[in-house]
Structures are given as structure tokens and as C-alpha cells.
Amino acid sequence: MNLKKEAGYKAAEYVTDGDVLGLGTGSTTHYFIEAVGKRIADEGINVMGIPTSFQSLLLAKQWNIPITSLEEYDIDLAVDGADEVDKNLNLIKGGGAAHTKEKIVDYAAKKFIVIVDESKYVEEIGNFPVPVEVIPDASRVVIQTLEDMGAKCEIRMGERKDGPVITDNGNFVIDAKFEKIESPMHMEIDLNSIPGVVENGIFTQMVDKVIIGTSDGIKEL
Numbered sequence: 001m002n003l004k005k006e007a008g009y010k011a012a013e014y015v016t017d018g019d020v021l022g023l024g025t026g027s028t029t030h031y032f033i034e035a036v037g038k039r040i041a042d043e044g045i046n047v048m049g050i051p052t053s054f055q056s057l058l059l060a061k062q063w064n065i066p067i068t069s070l071e072e073y074d075i076d077l078a079v080d081g082a083d084e085v086d087k088n089l090n091l092i093k094g095g096g097a098a099h100t101k102e103k104i105v106d107y108a109a110k111k112f113i114v115i116v117d118e119s120k121y122v123e124e125i126g127n128f129p130v131p132v133e134v135i136p137d138a139s140r141v142v143i144q145t146l147e148d149m150g151a152k153c154e155i156r157m158g159e160r161k162d163g164p165v166i167t168d169n170g171n172f173v174i175d176a177k178f179e180k181i182e183s184p185m186h187m188e189i190d191l192n193s194i195p196g197v198v199e200n201g202i203f204t205q206m207v208d209k210v211i212i213g214t215s216d217g218i219k220e221l
């Protein structure tokens, strides 16, 4: 059973005719976009998408989902993946380096649904390093500050590119592993107050629903 696909297709059932959709990024959201594309083709629903990355833009085009922007429309429903979700619905996102645009779009949405497979559901977030998007010139001093806060840091490197990963916004990503995140809400605020940080991958107080694909079927929180 493909648990990411189960979660993505379930989320597409919450899409209604006329919705403006926030389109998240990653391999789980891939299935949501595919399922929305199929509903457009099969049922003729009329929706538009606001992508959170170049990847989701290309995918939406592939599935004939009309593209718009936050300049033009408010978002009815955003659907996005996550690297970790905890029982209080705190998230870590940014495994695909798209968390800045994701946070803008997901936060702006009237309703935000997170889709994950069961491997992402944890007691408390923090095992996955927190992705911190940073202006390249600030990376050394931001790393110093993060290390003073107790994190072990690495600038994320490209897999098929020499040197750092460059985000869709032209920045670097620092992966910051803390021993423990006592208060996700305060950590989210503290990280964003470091000069040079564009956005971090902790998402708190935003989620309306989590759809989890499990080997026993879909669970919703």
C-alpha cells in the first residue's frame, strides 16, 4: 500500500468546486496534485492552484490545474506534506527546501490540511533537523548564533550539484539539529528573529487537519 498516495488522494476529497488551492511541495503532495488533476478531468471541477515551489508549479501544469497567485486570490484550502507532525499538530517542514513559500501559502489559507504517511507522526517534533533558510552572506554568523542556541548545524549540500542547495528564492538552507525543542512556538519565533534568517521550518498554530496514511487505513487528527 502506498501510504503517501492514500493520504494525498484522501485530501483531494476535501476540494470543492470553485476552490483556490495552496499546492504544497514534495512526494506526498505530488499525489494530492495528481488527484486534483484527475477530478478536473473526470468531474470538470473548476479550481485554481497557487504553487509553493517550482516543482509544484510544473506538476500543476502537467495536470492542467490553472495557476494563480496570492496577488490575485485568497486561498480556500492549502494541502501540504511535512517531515514531522506531533500530537499538538506542530510541524517540521522544509525537507525539500521549500518551507518559506510553503509557510506563506499555508498560513494564508482559510483551511490547512497536512498529509503524511505514518512514519512522520512523532510524539514531539525535533528529531528531524530544523531547516533554516538564510541569506547566503549571513550563513556563517547565523550558524554561530544557532550553535550558541545549542544546535549542531550543516549547510545543506546539493546531491547532484557541487556546493550548497539554492532555494527557489536564491538562498541557502542550514539544517539545525537541537537536542530538544522545548517549545516549538517559541523556537519558531526565536529562529526568525536572527538577522539573515528568511524563514524556518517549524510550523505551529496553523494546522486544521492532519491526514495520516497508515497500514490500518486513513487516520485524521
Ligand SMILES: O=C(CO)[C@H](O)[C@H](O)COP(=O)(O)O
Residues within 6 Å of the ligand: 024, 025, 026, 027, 028, 029, 080, 081, 082, 083, 092, 093, 094, 095, 096, 097, 098, 099, 102
Ligand atoms: O516541507 C516540504 C518541502 O519543503 C515537504 O512537504 C516535506 O519535506 C515532506 O516531503 P515528502 O512528502 O516528500 O515526504
